[in-house]
Amino acid sequence: MGVTPQEKGVSDPKMSLFSTPPATAKQTSDAFTEEAVGHLDALYAVACKLTRNPAEAEDLVQDTLLKAMRAREQFHAGTNLKAWLFRILTNTFINKYRRGGLERSVLEGPDADPLVDGWVSASTMRQLRDPEQAALMPIVEGEVQRALDALPTEFKLAVILCDVEEFSYEEIAQIMGCPIGTVMSRLHRGRKLLQRSLYNHALALGIVKGEPVSERANEQPADLAAYRAKRRASA
Amino acid sequence: MIGAVMPPVNRDASSCRSIARLLGAHADGQLDAAKTLEVDDHLGKCEDCRERVALDRAIRGSVKKAVSTTTPDDVRARMLVAMAGERARESKQRAEAVATAAMAVAELRSGVEDGPAGRPVMLRHWRTMLPLSAAAAIAFAWGFAGKQPMAVGDTSARLGAGFSNDELVNQFVDVHRRPIRPETPDPKEVRAFEREVGVPVHVPQLEKNARFVGGRLLPVQGGERAAMLQYEVAQANGGVQRVSVFIYDPRRVHIRSADQLPPRAVGTAQVRVAQAHGYSLAVAQHGAVGYAVASDLEDSSAQYAVAADRE
Numbered sequence: 001m002g003v004t005p006q007e008k009g010v011s012d013p014k015m016s017l018f019s020t021p022p023a024t025a026k027q028t029s030d031a032f033t034e035e036a037v038g039h040l041d042a043l044y045a046v047a048c049k050l051t052r053n054p055a056e057a058e059d060l061v062q063d064t065l066l067k068a069m070r071a072r073e074q075f076h077a078g079t080n081l082k083a084w085l086f087r088i089l090t091n092t093f094i095n096k097y098r099r100g101g102l103e104r105s106v107l108e109g110p111d112a113d114p115l116v117d118g119w120v121s122a123s124t125m126r127q128l129r130d131p132e133q134a135a136l137m138p139i140v141e142g143e144v145q146r147a148l149d150a151l152p153t154e155f156k157l158a159v160i161l162c163d164v165e166e167f168s169y170e171e172i173a174q175i176m177g178c179p180i181g182t183v184m185s186r187l188h189r190g191r192k193l194l195q196r197s198l199y200n201h202a203l204a205l206g207i208v209k210g211e212p213v214s215e216r217a218n219e220q221p222a223d224l225a226a227y228r229a230k231r232r233a234s235a
Numbered sequence: 236m237i238g239a240v241m242p243p244v245n246r247d248a249s250s251c252r253s254i255a256r257l258l259g260a261h262a263d264g265q266l267d268a269a270k271t272l273e274v275d276d277h278l279g280k281c282e283d284c285r286e287r288v289a290l291d292r293a294i295r296g297s298v299k300k301a302v303s304t305t306t307p308d309d310v311r312a313r314m315l316v317a318m319a320g321e322r323a324r325e326s327k328q329r330a331e332a333v334a335t336a337a338m339a340v341a342e343l344r345s346g347v348e349d350g351p352a353g354r355p356v357m358l359r360h361w362r363t364m365l366p367l368s369a370a371a372a373i374a375f376a377w378g379f380a381g382k383q384p385m386a387v388g389d390t391s392a393r394l395g396a397g398f399s400n401d402e403l404v405n406q407f408v409d410v411h412r413r414p415i416r417p418e419t420p421d422p423k424e425v426r427a428f429e430r431e432v433g434v435p436v437h438v439p440q441l442e443k444n445a446r447f448v449g450g451r452l453l454p455v456q457g458g459e460r461a462a463m464l465q466y467e468v469a470q471a472n473g474g475v476q477r478v479s480v481f482i483y484d485p486r487r488v489h490i491r492s493a494d495q496l497p498p499r500a501v502g503t504a505q506v507r508v509a510q511a512h513g514y515s516l517a518v519a520q521h522g523a524v525g526y527a528v529a530s531d532l533e534d535s536s537a538q539y540a541v542a543a544d545r546e
Binding site: 036045046049058065070121122128129130133134136160162184187191 | 256259260263265282283285286287289290291292293294295296297298299300301302303304305306310311313314315317318321322325
């Protein structure tokens with residue numbers, strides 16, 4: 001075409017770094033990379049919720065993908081790539097933004113932030129949701145973003161990994177690097193916190209009537225050991 | 236699954252509270268059969284818990300909506316560029332690894348006798364640069380070295396033409412592609428080829444997964460002879476990748492096109508990568524001995540795909 005033999009930069013070794021690999025099947029169909037890109041939307045969505053900042057989310061996802069490429073020898077083919085990518089994303093996020101790790105000591109103590117289970121009546125619960133579909137009333141739904149953002153990171157992450165990305169508890173435990181019991185506890189508390197702020201929001205809007213749910217009440221996390229102990233006691 | 240052994244169902248209010256705590260795991264499908272039945276049983280009787288489930292489902296639906304997003308096109312494009320850059324960087328590293336591999340062969344040759352003990356330092360370096368599988372790395376490098384985009388300018392077009400005109404490169408690549416049966420699998424007999432080749436012929440140990448298949452003499456231009464050493468490298472996916480090492484006397488057998496290529500410096504040596512038929516040939520000279528290394532152009536993606544299938 002119109003390229004001269006003397007074109008500058010051709011012999012520059014850096015050029016080869018930035019020249020796009022030719023579009024042959026051999027170069028572009030790196031199966032690992034392609035599969036990883038297939039999870040981009042999920043990674044980006046969760047990164048947005050974690051960082052609450054599009055630019056930081058983009059950095060986080062890029063770090064995640066490049067780290068995954070560099071470490072792909074360690075990935076066992078046939079195992080769950082999506083979970084592996086989310087583990088890298090979570091670790092990267094913690095290392096970058098949360099040097100001290102997830103804030104479990106404060107929020108996972110035995111009597112930290114207990115929630116009521118039977119806090120409202122069935123009819124009140126019914127008023128919160130859209131009878132037509134599996135969603136909240138639109139006016140309450142508008143509050144979900146904010147309520148989710150307000151959740152402590154580890155609760156938010158557990159809820160998103162479970163409810164949005166539909167990972168199993170075991171996968172979430174691997175991603176977050178904690179026992180399954182902790183996953184259950186974080187999920188339970190995360191969901192209760194969400195319910196509470198949505199309920200309080202609905203109260204403030206006058207959609208439902210009742211008392212605001214207070215911070216303190218008497219509930220243990222969804223802990224299997226505690227559950228069994230209770231069952232044994234009541235049996 | 237959670238909770239293998241269940242106490243008998245208790246239908247009082249405390250049971251409701253206990254069940255309520257399991258509703259999340261129930262909806263997540265994470266309870267075992269016994270407990271799932273217990274919760275189902277309770278849901279059949281308890282309107283409050285049914286409402287809890289319905290509200291929980293509604294919140295999930297709304298959370299899903301709130302979180303789910305499509306990555307903006309510009310973000311996606313930047314990710315792809317970053318990943319392509321990473322791939323190119325890896326390819327470049329692997330190209331260097333191939334060159335180093337070729338040099339390792341040359342350096343080995345300069346050792347006192349055959350065997351990897353000749354230059355342990357060089358070998359270690361090479362192994363560091365060739366993670367897990369030399370041949371996989373070589374294949375990557377071929378992909379890179381062999382497929383410079385034509386758009387970068389006239390230089391690549393000229394060089395490309397140069398490569399394919401080189402009979403010797405063609406011959407080496409052809410014989411690698413369609414290998415002739417080795418004359419002997421015995422390294423000692425292979426060493427005896429040096430009388431025909433005119434330079435010492437040693438059988439280097441390429442890498443721990445690499446098996447020496449055998450060697451043979453190869454007639455080349457002007458009645459000269461080169462030695463061809465064939466290796467098979469076991470792949471993680473159970474397959475085998477072939478590597479051919481050619482040894483010749485560079486004073487009498489000359490890879491002309493290699494001279495036109497920019498050399499890659501590896502240690503004290505210069506390695507050039509020539510190309511024919513989509514295969515590449517790493518060419519190096521050490522002392523008075525010429526070396527060329529060819530490897531299967533195994534598609535890395537195919538390897539990954541196969542690995543994934545078999546896992």
